[in-house]
Amino acid sequence: xxxxTAPSLTQNIVPVAAGAHVxxxxxxxxxxxxGLGDGGVVLAREGETHRVEAHPDAGVLVGLSDGERFLxxxxxxxxxxTGADGSTKTLAETKGAWIDSLALSGNGAFAxxxxxxxxxxxxxxxxxxxxxxxxxxxxxxxxxGYRLAIAHYNGVxxxxxxxxxxxxxxxxxxxxxxxxxxxxxxxxxxxMQENALHGWRLVPDxxxxxxxxxxxxxxxxxxxxxxxxLATSGAEAAIVWPFESKEGPMxxxxxxxxxxxxxxxxxxxxxxxxxxxxxxxxxxxxxxxLADASELLVRPATKESGITAMAWDKAGRHLAFGCEDGRAGxxxxx
Amino acid sequence: MTDKIPxxxxxxxxxxxKTTLLNRILTEQHGKKxxxxxxxxxxxxxDNELVVGADEEVFEMNNGCICCTVRGDLIRILDGLMKxxxxxxxxxxxxxxxxxxxxxxxxxxxxxxxxxxxRLDAVVTVADxxxxxxxxxxxxxxxxxxxxxxxxxxxxTDLVTPEELDAVEARIRAINPYAKLHRxxxxxxxxxxxxxxxxxxxxxxxxxxxxxxxxxxxxxxxEDMQSISVRVDGEVDPEKFMPWISNLTQVEGPNILRxxxxxxxxxxxxxFVFQGVHMILDGDVQGDWKPGExxxxxxxxxxxxxxxxxxxxGFLACAV
Numbered sequence: 208x209x210x211x212t213a214p215s216l217t218q219n220i221v222p223v224a225a226g227a228h229v230x231x232x233x234x235x236x237x238x239x240x241x242g243l244g245d246g247g248v249v250l251a252r253e254g255e256t257h258r259v260e261a262h263p264d265a266g267v268l269v270g271l272s273d274g275e276r277f278l279x280x281x282x283x284x285x286x287x288x289t290g291a292d293g294s295t296k297t298l299a300e301t302k303g304a305w306i307d308s309l310a311l312s313g314n315g316a317f318a319x320x321x322x323x324x325x326x327x328x329x330x331x332x333x334x335x336x337x338x339x340x341x342x343x344x345x346x347x348x349x350x351x352g353y354r355l356a357i358a359h360y361n362g363v364x365x366x367x368x369x370x371x372x373x374x375x376x377x378x379x380x381x382x383x384x385x386x387x388x389x390x391x392x393x394x395x396x397x398x399m400q401e402n403a404l405h406g407w408r409l410v411p412d413x414x415x416x417x418x419x420x421x422x423x424x425x426x427x428x429x430x431x432x433x434x435x436x437l438a439t440s441g442a443e444a445a446i447v448w449p450f451e452s453k454e455g456p457m458x459x460x461x462x463x464x465x466x467x468x469x470x471x472x473x474x475x476x477x478x479x480x481x482x483x484x485x486x487x488x489x490x491x492x493x494x495x496x497l498a499d500a501s502e503l504l505v506r507p508a509t510k511e512s513g514i515t516a517m518a519w520d521k522a523g524r525h526l527a528f529g530c531e532d533g534r535a536g537x538x539x540x541x
Numbered sequence: 542m543t544d545k546i547p548x549x550x551x552x553x554x555x556x557x558x559k560t561t562l563l564n565r566i567l568t569e570q571h572g573k574k575x576x577x578x579x580x581x582x583x584x585x586x587x588d589n590e591l592v593v594g595a596d597e598e599v600f601e602m603n604n605g606c607i608c609c610t611v612r613g614d615l616i617r618i619l620d621g622l623m624k625x626x627x628x629x630x631x632x633x634x635x636x637x638x639x640x641x642x643x644x645x646x647x648x649x650x651x652x653x654x655x656x657x658x659x660r661l662d663a664v665v666t667v668a669d670x671x672x673x674x675x676x677x678x679x680x681x682x683x684x685x686x687x688x689x690x691x692x693x694x695x696x697x698t699d700l701v702t703p704e705e706l707d708a709v710e711a712r713i714r715a716i717n718p719y720a721k722l723h724r725x726x727x728x729x730x731x732x733x734x735x736x737x738x739x740x741x742x743x744x745x746x747x748x749x750x751x752x753x754x755x756x757x758x759x760x761x762x763x764e765d766m767q768s769i770s771v772r773v774d775g776e777v778d779p780e781k782f783m784p785w786i787s788n789l790t791q792v793e794g795p796n797i798l799r800x801x802x803x804x805x806x807x808x809x810x811x812x813f814v815f816q817g818v819h820m821i822l823d824g825d826v827q828g829d830w831k832p833g834e835x836x837x838x839x840x841x842x843x844x845x846x847x848x849x850x851x852x853x854x855g856f857l858a859c860a861v
Binding site: 344 | 600603613624625654
């Protein structure tokens with residue numbers, strides 16, 4: 208089946224004119240916050256939009272939401288927080304360095320990277336600093352407990368910010384970009400400069416997992432709600448790795464979902480079903496059901512409008528997306 | 542796909558005048574906007590809207606090739622800048638005085654995301670007429686920067702005598718006879734001589750170097766850095782040439798800083814043009830041989846401790 212013949216949900220989209228390259232988006236209950244390359248955050252709700260200057264004269268490099276607030280890191284060296292009500296303020300500020308990595312934990316803590324320095328601030332505002340040897344790239348909090356994974360050159364550092372103990376190093380040669388924990392915290396997986404993923408089994412044995420064969424870098428990773436599958440971008444299909452066994456995906460072939468002649472740029476698993484939203488560099492979006500690989504067309508290929516951000520709302524009834532040319536939209540499932 | 546953003550790499554030993562040149566470029570009335578990537582953010586006065594601090598993090602690619610290094614910070618910064626397309630027309634990367642230009646250049650060939658959106662325009666090296674000769678003796682980085690350059694700004698010519706100036710230019714030419722060289726004071730030079738050179742475009746290799754084919758087979762010697770040019774008076778056999786150049790750059794890659802060539806294949810109406818950085822080779826058939834033009838073949842290498850005899854014999858053996 209190809210995108211052209213897939214049953215279509217294109218009529219269920221409410222378009223949003225975000226106005227600039229959408230670098231990140233997040234849901235704040237029923238409002239979508241789009242972080243933009245021109246420094247703005249556009250809030251969209253029920254067909255209305257409101258623009259907030261979160262990073263004046265700068266650009267949003269990274270953005271994350273915990274459902275209540277939208278955190279953005281900018282090339283102005285600031286972490287800003289924007290609410291659904293349009294309020295915005297500076298949460299943290301560094302001198303000179305770009306903020307292009309952020310992590311949010313469920314309990315209100317956040318962390319950001321500024322060059323080689325990683326700053327973590329817990330829910331009570333206590334700030335801790337860790338300097339790593341090379342620029343900190345991806346950051347991710349463990350699903351439980353106040354523990355941060357930091358991706359960098361030659362591996363990942365696992366850090367308990369509020370514990371004096373020396374951070375733990377997970378080593379693997381090469382440049383690690385994004386990092387993610389499996390929902391059960393058994394696995395830590397990174398994407399790498401070398402068009403591959405690398406994973407570590409934290410329990411029981413610190414075993415390595417190498418997932419290679421991508422034609423380009425993976426910059427989007429998404430776990431299924433139960434942690435049994437990890438969907439990834441970087442190929443001309445979403446590559447979905449099986450993580451249900453305690454060994455992880457080693458020795459098993461991944462699923463390839465939504466094979467099209469365009470690279471997958473973003474993936475987002477539905478929050479409570481085996482349905483994967485797949486966004487492509489050519490602007491197309493498909494919904495794919497894992498059980499039978501059936502496809503639904505959300506957005507047809509659109510010239511110079513590659514998908515750069517995508518996220519489901521908490522209930523899984525809406526999917527928001529943003530594109531490189533400033534177009535965006537919100538899909539309502541029928 | 543829109544046009545790729547040109548990137549100029551500015552190198553030069555400490556104190557040679559890189560910042561002077563950079564500020565000249567930025568303040569000239571050209572109507573263009575530049576994003577400038579500098580090291581040590583904020584420590585030097587650069588009058589530009591978009592200045593980004595870089596850490597010069599040189600990463601080895603985990604592919605078993607020791608000279609396949611890239612600038613990890615540059616990949617990250619370019620990725621971020623591309624989200625602000627339209628804010629600038631070109632990018633200038635200033636390296637530290639001690640930097641090896643190779644990882645910067647290789648980034649544009651090894652990283653797909655970078656090569657999809659940006660193109661390396663040229664490596665411009667600023668050299669201090671008074672101190673370069675000394676630096677060439679004691680600083681391998683200075684030698685790398687000269688060897689790597691597409692454009693050399695021989696600056697501070699007012700601080701030396703004409704004889705000293707000729708001597709230092711001869712030193713430069715011994716290492717790199719192919720770069721465009723300009724003698725300057727205070728880096729006073731028309732901007733067009735520095736920017737938009739398209740030095741890495743295969744179809745510009747002939748245009749850029751009019752002396753290229755008439756160079757003859759004389760060559761120059763530095764103590765360890767050398768340039769070798771070999772000419773075959775006629776066509777070469779692609780079945781022999783392609784494995785030879787591929788093997789040579791794989792085996793000698795760490796020692797070969799730059800290579801270029803224009804070769805004639807039998808029954809091929811177009812020239813085969815290639816250029817390379819260490820082990821990375823980029824080549825294609827490019828532009829017709831003109832009617833009546835002599836179809837001969839030439840390769841040039843700039844590198845360290847190259848085996849001139851083996852390279853010469855190897856290329857000559859490819860002749861049809």
